[in-house]
Amino acid sequence: MTTSVMAAPPGVSPVRSRSLAAVLIAVGVPMFMVTLDNLVVTTALPVIRESLGASLADLSWFVNAYTLPFAALLLTAAAIGDRIGRRRLFVAGIALFTLASAACALATEPWMLTAARAVQGVGGAMVMPLSLTLLAAAVPERMRNAAIGIWGGISGLGVAVGPVVGGAVAEGLDWTWIFWLNVPIGLLAIVLVRAVLTESHGGRGRLDPLGLVLISTGMFALIWGVVHGEDGGWTSLSVLGTLIAGGVLIAAFVAWERRAPAPMLPLRLFRSRAFSAVNVVAFLFSVGVFGSVFLLAQFFQVVQGLGPFGSGIRTLPWTAAPMVVAPIAGLLVGRVGSRFLIVLGQVLLGAGLLWVALGTAVDVGFGSLAPAFVLAGIGMGLTFAPLSTVALASVDRDSQGVASGTMNMVREFGVAVGVAVLASIFAAHGSYATPSSYVDGLVPAVLVGAAVVGGAALAGLLLPGRRHYLTTPNSSY
Structure with missing residues (x-):
């Protein structure tokens, strides 16, 4: 690890340079944790169903409760991180994800696991986009392409081992270990991020609260409608109405962003x-x-x-x-x-x-x-x-x-x-x-x-x- 001072680009505080390995571990471990939990639950659902006495509808929500807020809040989290500090929100996301993982492991009723998975999704949305942005800000430009490639490999590792870990749990391990493992990893990740990464910002303009609400609710509605289309019927009032509402909200978001004084998505x-x-x-x-x-x-x-x-x-x-x-x-x-x-x-x-x-x-x-x-x-x-x-x-x-x-x-x-x-x-x-x-x-x-x-x-x-x-x-x- 070097200790020379790097010239900071706009929006980034002057910092001592860190080794590429340290930076990749700091941004990669939280992203791996989030990517893994996006997939690992699916193959462990049979064991979770027996343990909690869950219905088929509950099983669907164990997955969707994570996916919906995760996908809907990605852009919102990135925009907030640009304003209040990317590292600050990144650490908050890791902490929230870690606490929610413990809540998942402690769940004794289906509704408890569903609620905890939803909070996990919020934390994951705060981690995923900022992981890449913090990496780009932390490494020299000559090393950036290689660093992004390794970052992609770490993400691929989460995709690769997710089904295997879930399958192993489904065939003998206690399902709660899917979530308990996140606790020490999350705590270690917080320490690494604070020690290795420095604060950076994007646009320093004020927040765009109306834009945040429109894009978040619009994406949530669209994804909810898509996820439930097959089971609920694509032409049913609930699914079709939700899809139309999501489309209207996204259109309203675009119209607002054209005239907003500080748009979250220029x-x-x-x-x-x-x-x-x-x-x-x-x-x-x-x-x-x-x-x-x-x-x-x-x-x-x-x-x-x-x-x-x-x-x-x-x-x-x-x-x-x-x-x-x-x-x-x-x-x-x-x-x-x-x-x-x-x-x-x-x-x-x-x-x-x-x-x-x-x-x-x-x-x-x-x-x-x-x-x-x-x-x-x-x-x-x-x-x-x-x-x-x-x-x-x-x-x-x-x-x-x-x-x-x-x-x-x-x-x-x-x-x-x-x-x-x-x-x-x-x-x-x-x-x-x-x-x-x-x-x-x-x-x-x-x-x-x-x-x-x-x-x-x-x-x-x-x-x-x-x-x-x-x-x-x-x-x-």
């Missing part, structure tokens, strides 16, 4: 071709891949009779690949450009999904699917870091927090849309009744997922090429 950011295109890619990528993963993760249990842990192990060729590939992509960004990596990633990912869709059968061997999983995982790894790099590089330094929050919000909305839409396609062609009926629904759903990822590849062509690529993230394309 619409001028979308004048950047790179910023607009990267958000389109992030949305389509999330729709196609995570909607497919939702169904494929259940394939080995429903069709081939494996347990949750065995299913999680078999998805590792897919989910673990980004952990290895994302850091490599971060190193290559400056040499080949983000557009090349993003488009190549989507092509490989789409090819992997197409392979899976065309090769899936009730009796298919794992060896036939493993190469497709690896191909898809490599494609995801080539996507994570360049998306984040473009999001930061396409805006001025003061807007990086909002840029990170916006892309994360768009991506999480894409996850919700992908799961809902592909699940509806699955339900229209198949069911959980028999292994063959599950395959009947899985194949067309994953084919649609592959097509959507193909659309993400086309959208990626709109990104500036290598000759326009900027290695410094405080300028626009």
Whole structure:
């Protein structure tokens, strides 16, 4: 660890430089914790149901209570962090997430776990976008692309081990350890963040309370409607009314931001071709891949009779690949450009999904699917870091927090849309009744997922090429 003084960019206090490893641990550990908890509960639901006597509706809320506030508040948290201090809000988010994890572990009734998961989601929304922004502010510009790549690998690690950890819990461990493990990790993370990272701010203007309310409630309504569309019926009054209300609130947010004296999301950011295109890619990528993963993760249990842990192990060729590939992509960004990596990633990912869709059968061997999983995982790894790099590089330094929050919000909305839409396609062609009926629904759903990822590849062509690529993230394309 060095002790030389670094010149501070605007909005960042002069600080002693820290080693890249220390910075990555400080921002990566909290993000890993949040990413892990986004996935780990799903495969542990059977054990939690038996322990708490939960109903099917309760199981849905154990997942959705986290997802809804997490996705709805990402942009809001980023905007507040820009005003009051990114590190301050980051630490508060870690603390809230840690306390909520303890509350989850102590829950004895379904409603208690649902409420604690909702608070976890709020804390997670405070951590995720600020993790990337604090990383960008803490490392030298020459090391930024590599650092973002490693950051993407850490995020990939959370994705990779989530199903495995959840599966292990579901097959013998006490389910409360999913949450108890967060407590010492969260406390350690707070100490690391305060010791390693320094305070930084974005735009120093006053808060935009009306904008905060409009975007938060609008996104919450949209995601709630999407999540409940399949079960409640897309044309039902509750679902359709909520979707319309969400759309109206988002439209009102855009109209307000055009005239707000201190907008939380300056619409001028979308004048950047790179910023607009990267958000389109992030949305389509999330729709196609995570909607497919939702169904494929259940394939080995429903069709081939494996347990949750065995299913999680078999998805590792897919989910673990980004952990290895994302850091490599971060190193290559400056040499080949983000557009090349993003488009190549989507092509490989789409090819992997197409392979899976065309090769899936009730009796298919794992060896036939493993190469497709690896191909898809490599494609995801080539996507994570360049998306984040473009999001930061396409805006001025003061807007990086909002840029990170916006892309994360768009991506999480894409996850919700992908799961809902592909699940509806699955339900229209198949069911959980028999292994063959599950395959009947899985194949067309994953084919649609592959097509959507193909659309993400086309959208990626709109990104500036290598000759326009900027290695410094405080300028626009």
